[in-house]
Amino acid sequence: MHEDYTGNLREFILNRNEEQSAAFRSAAARLARVRYRAEHPTEIAAWKCMDGRLNLSVYTKTPPGIIQPFRNIGGKFDLGWPFFQEVIKEYVKYATHHGRRVLVLVTYHFSKGDHHRGCAGWKYDTGAAHAAADMLAVQAGSVFGTSPRIVYPIVVGIETDEEGLVLHGTDGKTLDLESLKTAEHIETSIRDLYPDMDPQMVTDLVPLLRGNLEHVSEVRASHRPPIDLEHREQIIAVGRGFDWLHMPNKALIIGPFSHEWPDAVATAGKIILGNLDANRVPKHEGVLLLVSALSRDEEGSFGWNMATEKAKYLERVSRAILAERVPELSENLQVLSGVVSGHTRKLHALQ
Numbered sequence: 001m002h003e004d005y006t007g008n009l010r011e012f013i014l015n016r017n018e019e020q021s022a023a024f025r026s027a028a029a030r031l032a033r034v035r036y037r038a039e040h041p042t043e044i045a046a047w048k049c050m051d052g053r054l055n056l057s058v059y060t061k062t063p064p065g066i067i068q069p070f071r072n073i074g075g076k077f078d079l080g081w082p083f084f085q086e087v088i089k090e091y092v093k094y095a096t097h098h099g100r101r102v103l104v105l106v107t108y109h110f111s112k113g114d115h116h117r118g119c120a121g122w123k124y125d126t127g128a129a130h131a132a133a134d135m136l137a138v139q140a141g142s143v144f145g146t147s148p149r150i151v152y153p154i155v156v157g158i159e160t161d162e163e164g165l166v167l168h169g170t171d172g173k174t175l176d177l178e179s180l181k182t183a184e185h186i187e188t189s190i191r192d193l194y195p196d197m198d199p200q201m202v203t204d205l206v207p208l209l210r211g212n213l214e215h216v217s218e219v220r221a222s223h224r225p226p227i228d229l230e231h232r233e234q235i236i237a238v239g240r241g242f243d244w245l246h247m248p249n250k251a252l253i254i255g256p257f258s259h260e261w262p263d264a265v266a267t268a269g270k271i272i273l274g275n276l277d278a279n280r281v282p283k284h285e286g287v288l289l290l291v292s293a294l295s296r297d298e299e300g301s302f303g304w305n306m307a308t309e310k311a312k313y314l315e316r317v318s319r320a321i322l323a324e325r326v327p328e329l330s331e332n333l334q335v336l337s338g339v340v341s342g343h344t345r346k347l348h349a350l351q
Contacts, residue, residue: 053160109159
């Protein structure tokens, strides 16, 4: 299957998941993850926007499964929201139980070529998106403490034209990977930006930045046309477990990480309706509501069954909000719900 497949959108996604799951659980991929974690034990999380372009594994040349993504529209999160609290608490408890620190990439994104290729979740206001990321990093610092920093949040801008990262230090200093010519002084730059960062965490951040520098060079050499960067999504993905889904401009991914997540579903619906009306995506291909709950429990266990019920709940609410606030999508809407195994990335469809 290819990303420009013009058949049934639901079948395309099921095939995509099968291919990506097979690649993820292959012997080579498993060994690569084990080897990488042995060399770089820091747990890395990315709090980021629902925009499907934002694939930090690709941007940093990191093996899939190392950077744990958490997604919501505009990268809008609140550690006061109970569900987000529980997810992050379990993630941090897992890391610390295994003797690891946690690096949190608190991200916002923008386009240097055209602000309308930036973040629709912030109405393309990069300043507002950056300010919100700063506030979220401060909130995380107040929750997890700053001395010593076991959980270290850093604010990272993602420039989506050339896919470079911009790191923001605590005193206003920045490191723009797109402006660097070599990786010679990256480690020194990290220590300058974050003087209280644990040495092991610095060591584990270096390969991400080196990988991004290489990736930016490859993007520039490809001379890809700007149309590849325009919003052309036709999938609304709601829930968790979408690490396998990353396709540029194909899906808007919404994690239920704030009390406003139904509003994010409506916003995604309006973006996709705009794509249909502007003929950026063919109407005959339709629109897909893709709902997923993530489970690391065995299939058939009560934990797995709870995830099944969560997927059903997310589907009911998402259907209702789209019917109420973007009824124009109903004619072209397909639905696919399921549970994704955290161990294999396989989507187990409910119907």
